[in-house]
Amino acid sequence: PVISTPPHALTSQVGGHAGVLTTEDGSLLIKPALPLELTFYESLQRDEAFAPLRPFIPKFLGTLKLEGEAKETAGEGITLEPVEGHKDSLVLENLSFPYSKPNILDIKLGTVLYDDSASAEKVARMVKTAQDTTSFESGVRLTGFQVHDNTTGLPVNTPKAYGKSIKVADLPDGIARFFPIGVPSISSPDSPPTDLPTPTNSGLPAHNLLPILQSLRGDIAEIREAFTSIHMRMVGASLLIVYEADWDLADAGVKKYLSEDAEGMDEDESEEESEDEAEGAPKKIPPPYVVKLIDFAHTKIMPGKGPDEGVLRGIDTVLSLLDGRIAEVQEAM
């Protein structure tokens, strides 16, 4: 793609290294291309063995070189100044782009946090990091998340220190913090406080949160199934979960995509809805959530080596955390 406007930092980044950029309109991500990640995305497109995983990986549009930095010079207007050490970048679909108020969670998968290129010193450090955090025992770490405050409408970020500090027994609480049950503001005149559960100022009402959690669980079970036939080692990859925090849009999204007569969340289908998208028409209703795997900078394809057991353990942990949260939400209804 040709990107003529300088990209800017991704504001909704909840984990990882600084340096993830987004295009002017926010629809695409631009991330430094590390060799293994580029190889992964190219293999995914080419190799039919990866077909079951494709629906669960962000769209890959190609690579680009950031040729220079736009500088405003007196008299000359905008010029492009070459910058040292230019590397290729990956251009990926920005998963949070369709959302009005994206709640975003990055869950790092796997029990092994180093790859075979790591030095002995790094291996020792990463083994300790895994053992000191939830990674080693459960195969997951909550890397970071943002949840919108229903009162201010602004995202509230929970940084990596939280996910690094908690124990496996605290993971259900961590998941509940990302999927809080929203209740109408107690000061709202049309919703007098009755025997409602403890008021919160974030999250979706239980009747919308529940179908989202159930459908999400189904998708992650499909990811697990796809993984059993794919032989690779993933180090530091994540499940990225995004859901709509705007109550009206989430409600419309649940009705449109997750109710009994819903059309399903097939992406290609929804793209054909040109009629509703005529100029001046309201923004189309995004699917109420999305889950995909991201971050393949240390992923190696290893035919014949079997699936990554640590990643499978992590996916199983996520499935049981979702089961627990589903039961809690059902109880609150």
Ligand code: ADP
């Ligand atoms: P790093 O190697 O720095 O960990 P990641 O690929 O994990 O790089 O990206 C860092 C962060 O950027 C993620 O935690 C997430 O918040 C955001 N991010 C990455 N890829 C996407 C994507 N395709 N859509 C939306 N956000 C993304």
Ligand code: MN
């Ligand atoms: Mn990452």
